[in-house]
Amino acid sequence: MTSKLAEIEQTGAFKRQGNQFTTPFGSGEGELPVEAGRYRILWAPVCPWAHRSVIVRKLLGLENAISVGTADPLRPIIDRVDWAFTLDEENVDPVLGIHYISEVYFNSDPEYTGRPTVPAVVDIASKKVVNNDYHELTYYLETAWKPLHKEGAPDLFPEVLQPEIRELNERIFHGINNGVYKAGFARSQEAYEQAFDGVFQLLDELEVRLAAQRYLFGNQLTDADVRLYVTLARFDIAYNTAFRVNRNRLVEFPNLWGYARDLYQTPGFGDTTDFEAIKKHYHLSITNDPNRTFSKILPKGPDLTGWHTEHGRAQKFEL
Structure with a gap:
């Protein structure tokens, strides 16, 4: 898997990697179905991209519809950039049974070479990442997931x-x-x-x-x-x-x-x-x-x- 050094251009500028898993949520053909209890968001409270999805999840009352798994704020000292679930009992996420977030990335694509990032929306049954597109994720929560919003939820994306x-x-x-x-x-x-x-x-x-x-x-x-x-x-x-x-x-x-x-x-x-x-x-x-x-x-x-x-x-x- 790539390190941050792989995202440094010849000019010395940092160019963030793109997101590989970008299938949208919705009811159309090929879209990810909106279904309570089907998905788990893996996040780290340190990451701004992940944090905003958790804020929106709470503002809209989606806590019971989408569960959350929390990674350790410190990167594991291993030979790749990763996130670890060492805050949980026995150092594994209690729902997915994984120690590193890279595991669900490899479940989705055994040849995955990018950094495994948060937030990662994981299909719980298959233990595969289905969406890591932080650019669009909150928009999906605000629109496609609207049928599951709590009563009186704010319209964050009118x-x-x-x-x-x-x-x-x-x-x-x-x-x-x-x-x-x-x-x-x-x-x-x-x-x-x-x-x-x-x-x-x-x-x-x-x-x-x-x-x-x-x-x-x-x-x-x-x-x-x-x-x-x-x-x-x-x-x-x-x-x-x-x-x-x-x-x-x-x-x-x-x-x-x-x-x-x-x-x-x-x-x-x-x-x-x-x-x-x-x-x-x-x-x-x-x-x-x-x-x-x-x-x-x-x-x-x-x-x-x-x-x-x-x-x-x-x-x-x-x-």
Whole structure:
């Protein structure tokens, strides 16, 4: 299986691998059927792509329809990049009976050569990955899975806003979500600075946007807020230091910081955010250190109590 080094271009820029298992959910021919109890999402709380699927799952009330398996925040020290289920009894996922996530990837494709990534939606009966397309997964949960949403679930992907949400999400992905990784994994000064500038250019733009409205699309919580939140939640505790995106900290953006606290204090966001796991992964794991030379010292900070402080955004933008 490939390592992070395989995703570094000759320019020193980081180019993330694509997703192999992209069959959509739906009722059409060749689509994955929507069926309660059939699938399990494998995730690691440290991963922003996986985190957003778990946030959406909870916001929409899909906990009883789709189960979740949680990987250790620290990468296993083996000869490949992988995720391990060492948090579970006997070090195996209790539903799938696997120790490494790569097992379900190999079940799907014995010749699989990419990194086994989270989130991975696994068909429980066959123990095969059926979808690892984090770009589209939350959209599927918000649309194809709508018949199984809880009563009163928010419409995170309203039809009238779908083109605009997709457009903004694309910008957020390249500029911020993946932008911090392009900075952190860069192997040349030029590639690093280009990514660095892109991250803060878009953060500055969104800081202005959020001065005039509670969420990215007015007073309506949408999929775009979920996607921005997962990076903001990791920014000061990981990316600012470990990935060297250090022009500003999140707490130095008044509107983004208030917005992030607003979301964190919303059920589904903060209660699925594991700061300790995030810090362990980005500072003690081996993902972005192929020579395994980390000092194995866990940073003591930052102070996280601010996440629980009053933000005032609900009152400020009350209809």
